[in-house]
Amino acid sequence: MVRNVIFSKSDKIFQFAFIYVVEIGSKTHEKSRDIDSFIGIMAVIKKLNQDLSMKITSTSVAARVAQFEDLTRSIPIKKCSNVFINQRDTPSVRDLIRKFSSQPEKPIKNIKLEATASSSPNRINQEKHAANLIGETFKAYKQRKEAKAVNELGVKTLTNSKASRSYFYDQKGQFLSRTPDNFQKGGKGGFKQLVRRDDQFVQLHIHRLDENLNQRSYNQLANSTLQGYESICKAQFVNPTTMIAHNGGKEVASLIDEGKSVKLLAFKTLLSDLKNLHEKSIYFHDIKPENLTFDDKIVRHIDVENLIAPGYNTRDEGIVCSPYYITQHLLNDIEFGDNKDHASRNHDNYAVLKSIIEATTGSFFDENNRADEDASMPVFGMGEKSLGRARVWIQENVLPKWQNNAEQLLKCPGTQTKPVAVFDMIDWASVEKSDLA
Known part of the structure; x- marks a missing residue:
């Protein structure tokens, strides 16, 4: 995949184009070189504006790099191949770029620029100065990041005070998240409250x-076991009172409040992942529309830090759940039953099917x-009135061989001795056919 970022001077004296050839792959980022491209590019823009009297508008850059900012932090940059000036490949600049991709011999504390650079009539001097500027900017930023200490949660923080934005990295220097752009105070839950949000990230304040x-253990789980699941919105505790999560879209509960519906096909990835997680003895226990988001493509889990997983969290201290999406019979089985794994599967299956x-x-x-x-937790499952409505849905969307099983799951979920994954129950062929109609 090739991405071009072009900066042009208003009087068209010369143009810079950084051409990055990146390879998209699930594992290649582990071997990638640590170059924070977008931050470096934005720093270069600022320096070129200041020191070469260039007129580079932020809007023209934003149009080119709408998806470049966070993409380049996790995708490996295979090479920085050319720099074009006046639309021509310039070997001298290309060689300088290669030179500055190596580690500096001495630390760079400040970038000092020649006062005559902006007024030099010599085009070659301008080219060399620009190449030096680019290289030094990248190196200086990289050094600042590497010098930062890791906090008690295994996170490095690099803050741009002027922009009121922080960037967060793991111990290996891999980008995790950044401070969202916009302040947006949201509803206050039992432990967290939304305080900032933009199209890519949300920031939650931990008020209790x-x-x-164990926040550090959750970060480790999120970066290992949970990382490959698209249906889980990645989230990190970046300090003891702040969590940054990817923006998964709008809460499903809010959509329902507005009388809007979500297509069943949007739940396919979530149900497939849920089946796989259950096979690894990982259980959410708090699935509900408030903990699901939809971004017009797929539905995702949020607020999953209280899930049960081997080596992370056990049922010894109880589980976090919502009375409307569990039954007393299920809760007793989870806490005191002979087969707690089956009870936990039944709980997740019951809650997700009801939510869907x-x-x-x-x-x-x-x-x-x-x-x-103050409503009491139901002893069993759905009453006859709700079950009648659910029965219509089951007949339309569940495979005939599993329709009785699905109905029994909603009626009395604690009686499922051999839990069947909801993913396996759904008639996906009919669902996909109706979606295309």
């Missing part, structure tokens, strides 16, 4: 620490009980 949650029916039909089953904070 969960004593049963609500999301795809655009309405909750029992909105009054759902909104009542």
Whole structure:
């Protein structure tokens, strides 16, 4: 994949084009060179504007790099091949770029520029100065990042105070996230509250620490076991009171409140991942529309730090769940039953199937009980009225061989001795056919 970023001077004296050839692959980033391209490029833009009297508008750059900023942090940059000046390949500049890709012999604390650079009539001097500027900017930024200490959660923070933005890296220097652009105060939950948001990230303030949650262990889990699952919005504790997560879209619960529905096909990846996670003895226990997001493509889990996983979190301290999406019978089996893994699968399957029916039909089953904070937890599952509505949905979307099983799951989920994954129940061929119609 080739991405071009072009900067041009208003009087068209010369143009710079950085051509990066990047290879997209799930594992190649582990061997990639540590070059923070976008930050370096933006620093170069600032320096060129200041020191070469160039007129580079941020809007023209933004149009070129709309998806470049965070993409280049995780995708390997295979080579920086050419720099073009006046649309011509310039070997002298290309050689200088190669020179500055190596480690500096001495630390660079400040970038000092020749005062005569901007007024020099010699085009070659301008080219050399620009190439030096680019190389030094990259090196200086890289040195600042490497000098940063790792905090108690295994995260490095590099802050641009003027832009009021911080960038977060893991111990190996791989980009994790950044501070979202916009302040947006959201609803306050039991432990967290939304404080900032943009199209790529959301920032949550931890206003009450969960004593049963090891934040560093969760970061390690998120960067290892959970990393390959597209249906889980990646999130990191960047310090004890701040979590940064990828923006997964709008909460499914909000869409339902607005009377909007989500297509069943949008849940396919989530259900496939859920089946795979269950096979690894990983259970969410708090699946509900408030903990699901939709970005017009797929539905994803959010707020998963209280999940149960081997070596991370056990059921010894209980589970985090919502009364509307569990039953007393299930909870007893999870805490005291002979087969807690089966009970945990049944809980996730019950909660996700109930949430999917609500999301795809655009309405909750029992909105009054759902909104009542003092409502009691049901002993078993759905009553006959709600089950009648669910039965219609099951007949339309579940394979005939599993329809009775799906109905029994909603009616009395604790009785499922051999849990069947909801992914296996769905008639995906019919769902995909109807989606194309």
